[in-house]
Amino acid sequence: MGVTTEWTTTVPDAGWIRAEGASDVGLVYVNTDNALRALDVSTGETAWTSEAENAFTSDDGTVYLTAGPTLWACDRDTGATRWEYVAPDPIDDVRRTETGRTYVECTDLGDDTGHVTAVSGDGTELWTRSTGYSGDLFTSDGKPYVVDTDENVHRLDPDTGGSVWSYGADRIFETVQDGTTLLFHGYDGIVALDLRTGDEVWSVPFSDYCWTFDIDDRSLYVGTNSSVTQENNTLRSIDLDTGRERWVAESEGWILGSFEMDGDTAYVGGEEGSIVAFSKRTGKERWQSTLGGEVWTIRVGRGIVFAGSKEDGEMGCAFDARSGERLWSLSSDPTDEWGVGIEFVADYVVQTRSEAFRALDPSDGALVLERPGGVTESHGDALFAVDEDEISAYSLADDVELFARDASGTEVFVDDDSGTDTRVFAGDDGDTRFCPRCGSSIDPDLDPSFCPECGAEL
Numbered sequence: 001m002g003v004t005t006e007w008t009t010t011v012p013d014a015g016w017i018r019a020e021g022a023s024d025v026g027l028v029y030v031n032t033d034n035a036l037r038a039l040d041v042s043t044g045e046t047a048w049t050s051e052a053e054n055a056f057t058s059d060d061g062t063v064y065l066t067a068g069p070t071l072w073a074c075d076r077d078t079g080a081t082r083w084e085y086v087a088p089d090p091i092d093d094v095r096r097t098e099t100g101r102t103y104v105e106c107t108d109l110g111d112d113t114g115h116v117t118a119v120s121g122d123g124t125e126l127w128t129r130s131t132g133y134s135g136d137l138f139t140s141d142g143k144p145y146v147v148d149t150d151e152n153v154h155r156l157d158p159d160t161g162g163s164v165w166s167y168g169a170d171r172i173f174e175t176v177q178d179g180t181t182l183l184f185h186g187y188d189g190i191v192a193l194d195l196r197t198g199d200e201v202w203s204v205p206f207s208d209y210c211w212t213f214d215i216d217d218r219s220l221y222v223g224t225n226s227s228v229t230q231e232n233n234t235l236r237s238i239d240l241d242t243g244r245e246r247w248v249a250e251s252e253g254w255i256l257g258s259f260e261m262d263g264d265t266a267y268v269g270g271e272e273g274s275i276v277a278f279s280k281r282t283g284k285e286r287w288q289s290t291l292g293g294e295v296w297t298i299r300v301g302r303g304i305v306f307a308g309s310k311e312d313g314e315m316g317c318a319f320d321a322r323s324g325e326r327l328w329s330l331s332s333d334p335t336d337e338w339g340v341g342i343e344f345v346a347d348y349v350v351q352t353r354s355e356a357f358r359a360l361d362p363s364d365g366a367l368v369l370e371r372p373g374g375v376t377e378s379h380g381d382a383l384f385a386v387d388e389d390e391i392s393a394y395s396l397a398d399d400v401e402l403f404a405r406d407a408s409g410t411e412v413f414v415d416d417d418s419g420t421d422t423r424v425f426a427g428d429d430g431d432t433r434f435c436p437r438c439g440s441s442i443d444p445d446l447d448p449s450f451c452p453e454c455g456a457e458l
């Protein structure tokens with residue numbers, strides 16, 4: 001295993017760094033005190049600078065930049081402005097759709113006002129609509145939707161901004177989307193709406209609070225916590241199409257954090273220091289282990305599960321994802337400033353803090369690399385770090401070209417999946433039913449040696 005420094009460059013007053021979309025546009029964005037700088041992802045050289053504060057990437061050769069209420073559509077390669085638009089309030093979000101229209105969410109917290117606006121392909125405002133101070137914009141199939149301050153969900157007419165349909169909810173804590181369905185949970189349970197018609201497809205009442213809420217493999221996974229006691233806390237799987245409860249399992253103590261999915265297995269942490277692995281298909285517990293304190297952070301990759309905690313001398317622990325065997329842990333003491341910021345990047349576990357980052361061997365937790373750079377961003381097999389005025393790009397994959405070029409000559413990231421855990425995970429009846437890499441169903445009667453969907457060896 002080895003870490004390669006691809007490039008280092010100097011950017012005065014560097015702040016945050018953003019690599020999202022870098023594989024599409026070949027750029028990494030760095031925010032400074034007075035400008036946004038676009039760096040060539042393969043060399044670190046400055047491609048162009050802008051007075052903007054934020055960047056929203058697009059795959060049509062355009063980069064959308066914002067500063068306060070101003071939106072610029074700029075050429076990806078040169079940064080030249082194609083058009084400029086000024087919204088009613090400071091811009092929070094920009095949604096570019098395949099129809100050629102751009103939808104803008106903007107909010108002025110000082111005046112408790114908010115709007116959604118539609119902008120044409122040349123920057124002309126088509127319409128604007130008031131949403132109150134806490135509007136939430138999203139798009140699906142090129143169509144705009146918004147949740148306004150009064151907890152009403154609206155599908156908006158792309159041409160006028162008027163409501164095609166509206167649905168009133170008592171309270172919306174969180175929403176998730178899956179194709180043509182919008183799901184949200186509130187005081188009384190979970191509701192699924194048909195995004196085309198606004199009709200309620202199904203609802204599931206809950207007396208307890210939905211703490212974690214996730215979609216995977218046409219199922220909705222829900223963790224509920226009792227609002228009064230630590231008893232009667234549950235994990236549930238609900239059929240996404242019908243709302244039918246597939247299974248329910250009890251949890252010890254309040255459920256914390258969110259689900260982490262890996263093939264046919266889901267992992268969740270709890271207040272009692274527990275980490276539980278369970279079958280997504282049946283809810284049957286695969287294994288359970290405990291840490292010294294509350295488990296808020298769970299990450300899965302490279303065949304291990306890392307659970308983060310800050311109590312009783314343990315900062316976090318790595319477990320074998322299949323057996324639950326404890327592999328290694330990160331110790332904590334009053335003088336240790338390292339936090340539990342953990343992610344898997346290529347061949348390593350990366351741990352970050354305010355002034356530096358570490359790359360750890362996932363098999364035993366051994367320190368492989370420690371470098372300055374408290375602000376980090378990963379994309380594919382690359383890690384970008386900001387250390388005061390220096391920006392560095394690291395390749396964390398063995399024998400893999402980090403920056404390749406497609407047929408058009410554009411730099412693209414190479415995502416290495418050689419470390420994907422492909423060990424067989426037996427189904428609850430002893431037969432292999434699901435691919436451990438992609439989670440696809442496998443007929444055990446065929447006695448397959450590889451997954452027909454992703455090719456993983458079984």
